[in-house]
Amino acid sequence: xxxxxxxxxxxxxxxxxxxxxxxxxxxxxxxxxxxxxxxxxxxxxxxxxxxxxxxxxxxxxxxxxxxxxxxxxxxxxxxxxxxxxxxxxxxxxxxxxxxxxxxxxxxxxxxxxxxxxxx
Amino acid sequence: xxxxxxxxxxxxxxxxxxxxxxxxxxxxxxxxxxxxxxxxxxxxxxxxxxxxxxxxxxxxxxxxxxxxxxxxxxxxxxxxxxxxxxxxxxxxxxxxxxxxxxxxxxxxxxxxxxxxxxxxxxxxxxxxxxxxxxxxxxxxxxxxxxxxxxxx
Numbered sequence: 001x002x003x004x005x006x007x008x009x010x011x012x013x014x015x016x017x018x019x020x021x022x023x024x025x026x027x028x029x030x031x032x033x034x035x036x037x038x039x040x041x042x043x044x045x046x047x048x049x050x051x052x053x054x055x056x057x058x059x060x061x062x063x064x065x066x067x068x069x070x071x072x073x074x075x076x077x078x079x080x081x082x083x084x085x086x087x088x089x090x091x092x093x094x095x096x097x098x099x100x101x102x103x104x105x106x107x108x109x110x111x112x113x114x115x116x117x118x119x
Numbered sequence: 120x121x122x123x124x125x126x127x128x129x130x131x132x133x134x135x136x137x138x139x140x141x142x143x144x145x146x147x148x149x150x151x152x153x154x155x156x157x158x159x160x161x162x163x164x165x166x167x168x169x170x171x172x173x174x175x176x177x178x179x180x181x182x183x184x185x186x187x188x189x190x191x192x193x194x195x196x197x198x199x200x201x202x203x204x205x206x207x208x209x210x211x212x213x214x215x216x217x218x219x220x221x222x223x224x225x226x227x228x229x230x231x232x233x234x235x236x237x238x239x240x241x242x243x244x245x246x247x248x249x250x251x252x253x254x255x256x257x258x259x260x261x262x263x264x265x266x267x268x269x270x271x
Contacts, residue, residue: 063165068229100234
């Protein structure tokens with residue numbers, strides 16, 4: 001019933017030339033999304049990945065279990081000295097992420113270009 | 120859709136994660152028919168989905184022999200949603216989630232459903248069943264035409 005979560009990793013550079021790993025998600029982010037969210041994150045080599053950008057452009061539905069997975073990713077990234085940013089959230093989920101406090105630990109940007117320009 | 124008519128929609132969902140999206144979509148359709156603005160419909164969708172997830176996971180404890188009832192009542196300026204399950208209801212409300220405690224491993228990353236419901240709707244009450252096993256959550260979201268009016 002849940003729309004399967006797809007994820008993939010792209011390697012880009014920020015406007016200042018820093019390497020950025022972009023985790024792109026599609027579908028729903030819910031309790032069934034653990035492999036797509038945390039599995040994709042775990043595939044990134046910690047030694048060389050210091051900036052992580054989460055792309056929610058293709059995501060339509062995120063529930064509290066999905067938000068918990070994002071928080072789990074933020075915890076692991078913080079413990080590994082990585083910085084996480086995000087873009088592509090709808091106005092509603094931007095509000096929800098702000099309500100639950102995720103924006104204290106991951107800056108949100110409207111789109112990829114603005115995110116890369118800020119890193 | 121008439122501005123003066125009320126409407127009731129009832130459904131029963133399987134106790135299976137993912138079916139909250141059926142209630143979510145139906146609630147959104149009813150709200151749209153009654154002229155609710157897009158931002159309130161998005162609030163309603165998340166609140167209804169979280170209420171159904173709670174009913175599936177905690178009320179019915181994922182028992183697929185049970186079902187979750189959803190009753191939507193819309194009138195000119197409010198939409199009431201009741202989500203019914205076969206649980207005892209909540210004993211006491213969990214504390215407001217604290218992102219700093221979660222980030223420091225002092226609080227489970229999960230447990231934000233009830234907080235989101237409370238934050239996104241105008242009224243919410245969790246009602247334990249009189250027989251000690253059936254309970255429901257009642258959500259009310261109010262039509263707010265101010266954004267559309269101010270945009271004119």
